[in-house]
Structure formats: C-alpha cells, structure tokens
Amino acid sequence: MHEADSKETEQQIEQRELGKELNMRLMRFQRPTWPAVNEITNLRDEINRLFEAPFAEWARGSDVLNAWSPAIDLYEDKDNLIVRAELPGLRKEEIDISLHDGTLAVSGERKHEKKYEGSETAREERFYGKFQRSVELPKAVNPNAVKANYKDGVLTVTLPKTEEAKPRQIAVNAS
Amino acid sequence: MNAVTQKEAQRPAAREEQNGASRGFLYPQVNIAETKDGYLLEAEMPGVNKESLEVLLEGNELTIVGHRNFEVPNAELLYRESVPRDFRRSFVLDPAIDTAKINARVENGVLTLNLPKAEQVKPRKVVVE
Numbered sequence: 001m002h003e004a005d006s007k008e009t010e011q012q013i014e015q016r017e018l019g020k021e022l023n024m025r026l027m028r029f030q031r032p033t034w035p036a037v038n039e040i041t042n043l044r045d046e047i048n049r050l051f052e053a054p055f056a057e058w059a060r061g062s063d064v065l066n067a068w069s070p071a072i073d074l075y076e077d078k079d080n081l082i083v084r085a086e087l088p089g090l091r092k093e094e095i096d097i098s099l100h101d102g103t104l105a106v107s108g109e110r111k112h113e114k115k116y117e118g119s120e121t122a123r124e125e126r127f128y129g130k131f132q133r134s135v136e137l138p139k140a141v142n143p144n145a146v147k148a149n150y151k152d153g154v155l156t157v158t159l160p161k162t163e164e165a166k167p168r169q170i171a172v173n174a175s
Numbered sequence: 176m177n178a179v180t181q182k183e184a185q186r187p188a189a190r191e192e193q194n195g196a197s198r199g200f201l202y203p204q205v206n207i208a209e210t211k212d213g214y215l216l217e218a219e220m221p222g223v224n225k226e227s228l229e230v231l232l233e234g235n236e237l238t239i240v241g242h243r244n245f246e247v248p249n250a251e252l253l254y255r256e257s258v259p260r261d262f263r264r265s266f267v268l269d270p271a272i273d274t275a276k277i278n279a280r281v282e283n284g285v286l287t288l289n290l291p292k293a294e295q296v297k298p299r300k301v302v303v304e
Binding site for chain 2: 072075086090121123138152153154
C-alpha cells in the first residue's frame, strides 16, 4: 500500500478511466471499469491468436495478463478498522482471511465453470483464478474479535482496535 | 454473430460509457455466452442487490443499472481502490431474442440475465422424407 494511492485526485482517477494513462499499477490492481481493460483483453486475444495452441495455453494460465486483483478499501472508526473488498461471484466458503503480524490477508479462488452445455463464449471480461491481497493495518487490533461478513459480493472485515490503540480522552485535573 | 454483443453493441456501449463516466457511472465487466436457445449475460456488480438493480428495456436496447452504497457510518476513509460510483451499461440485443422472456437474477454481486431466443428463430432440424 503506497501513500500516494490515497492522495490520488479525482482528476487522476478520471484520466485513467478514460484510458489516457496506462501504468504498471494495472498489473497489481485492475480497476474493472476502464475501457483500457477491454483493450488489454483484446490485446490478449490477439496475442493468443498469434501464438496458437501451446503458447496460448501458457498465456491463459499466466498471472501477468490474467491476475485478478480485487479492489480493497480501508476505513477507521472510533473502535475498529474496517476493510472492504469487492469479491463478486464467490461463495463465502471460498474466501480465506488471515491476520499475521499486523497484516490482513484476503485470498481465494474463482473457478472458471462452464455453466451451459454447448455454449459459445461471445465475450469474456471477468477474471478467474486465484487472488491474494493484503493490507498492512495502521493500528494494533485484537485478533480474537475480528468479524467478517460477505454480502452482495462485498466482503467487510471489522477489526476491533486494542484498547491501547483507541483514542483516549484525558481528563484535566484542576490543581 | 449479430448479438447482444460484439461490434454492434460495443460501439454504442463504448460511447455510453464515456458519457456515463462523466456522469459518474462505472462500466461492469461482463461475460456473454450464446447457446442455441439464447444468450446468457453475467455482469459483475459488487454491492448491488435485487432492490438496487434496474434492468431497462427500450426497443432493442437493454440497460443495466446498479446502485451502490459505500457509506460506513462514522468512519474515516484511509485508503481506497474501489470507485464509489453506480454501475451502468447498455447492450444492443439480437433481434432473435424474445424480450418478453428475459429474466434476471442477482446473487453475490453478479447479475445473471437469461435472454432466450424466440421459438421461431431457433435452429430446427427438418426431417427428410
């Protein structure tokens, strides 16, 4: 997690969404909404066609072009840190959450299933495969009281801060 | 194919997206599959449920809109990767689709649309006598 990310201006977001700027962050976190993503997808198709079978197979399996990197947000309130991850189309059993050394890791796998017999793919923009994201927590949390909830494709992890990490009001004594 | 899909749909949808972006909409990622009976469209819309989803049909243009709520009460945002906007995307439908029979369901933030083809346009085997 970089400091610069959180300071990104609305304008920068806008610019990237319009596909004017394509940087390496795309590999780490793929914003599902850019027209640029479609261009990349088309490019991948082109590459696959170019290389034919064995290479195409390799390219499909490669993480470079296919990595799924879900968006993660971090919030803080008085008592908790709250992590929100966009993980559409998973079952709650398919999500793994772990906490280690002040880092929260969310991982899982979305399997590619062919649901309808004899269907032909006309368009495929969704990502499949394994994902793993981790967030360094800025405050100490109580690992035994962490709660996770998965609803409408959004995972919300609530991590209560330790007593020491909570803000405290200090009474001023009159002398 | 002259479908829900590819080129015919891509251009108007792409234009829609540019206008959409300036009005504050996001473009959901979709998969589209065709079978002999119809089309299956899946759209990723995390944070959208049955109540916050709209599927609009105007002539042969289908539009999906998903409203979302990002608010965490009394909390401060420290870091954001998600784009806090609603989803919207339009598709030009294959005329073979029987629009009266379209059905939609949303589960775990994924919208699944079933777009069956009308009976008379399905491929049929003619028996040779």
